[in-house]
């Protein structure tokens with residue numbers, strides 16, 4: 001089966017003053033299958049949002065992007081990294097790729113009510129008019145649990161959680177084949193978190209795909225088919241969610257550390273801090289924090305992939321009897 005999205009060797013560098021460079025994303029490759037939900041996790045600053053922005057052509061001018069990201073859903077295949085701004089604006093963003101942005105407040109238009117923004121998006125993407133438009137606007141709000149009696153509020157009159165729900169409602173309108181959701185549950189209480197991620201997950205049925213970026217590993221466990229763990233700009237492990245959250249667990253020591261940091265598990269944070277992306281070491285960037293590191297880790301470990309799973313580690317945690 002053809003993937004919905006095929007990302008190959010995606011790298012993003014930010015050019016800074018005095019010739020400095022920030023390596024925000026390095027050699028990321030993965031496929032997203034139709035109907036699949038992939039959760040992208042990792043510590044703050046590891047490159048998750050930059051990766052999502054690259055897929056939407058939303059990076060600032062000092063970004064240098066390399067690689068390929070071919071979207072097969074919703075029309076002719078298009079390389080999202082090579083498409084020009086006109087194509088992205090007209091036929092990709094909102095229509096073929098939906099985005100729940102990480103800072104919803106910044107993406108809502110401050111001088112217009114939620115109702116008017118939602119109605120305009122519904123009209124643009126579905127062609128609904130008049131009474132149908134009013135009904136469709138209500139339905140769109142309801143899908144994201146945005147309360148109808150708040151539709152006439154302006155963005156600054158919304159709490160963080162309500163702004164989040166307004167942004168989610170906007171992102172769902174186009175029924176885009178690929179949905180990118182960047183921390184879609186910030187500011188929501190647990191029951192609303194569950195409701196929101198379930199709604200996002202159900203969107204991914206029907207051959208559509210969902211890439212959800214989240215710090216909330218419980219939410220990832222609830223809806224993801226696979227998990228991608230990012231560290232210092234690289235995907236260091238790709239794993240089926242049941243193996244990742246259950247037995248035998250992740251193979252990359254950093255991924256194991258992330259899970260062990262959870263309050264309901266060992267509650268032991270990974271010691272140390274992630275590295276500066278402007279000053280990365282030659283070899284494995286996690287080695288200075290890694291309990292399994294050896295001299296071999298001075299060389300960048302290759303990503304060993306097998307059937308959509310794999311890890312980049314010289315010393316993965318491999319349970320007895322599983323593949324070498």
Ligand SMILES: Nc1ncnc2c1ncn2[C@@H]1O[C@H](COP(=O)(O)OP(=O)(O)OP(=O)(O)O)[C@@H](O)[C@H]1O
Nearest residue numbers: 014022024043044045046047048049050051060277
């Ligand atoms: N325009 C820019 N110029 C230079 N560096 C940038 C720019 N945008 C992002 N970065 C850097 O890229 C790195 C990755 O940032 P990114 O926002 O993708 O992290 P993240 O994984 O989404 O973190 P969080 O979980 O906090 O949202 C950071 O070190 C950030 O400082």
Ligand code: NI
Nearest residue numbers: 048049050102
């Ligand atoms: Ni982010």
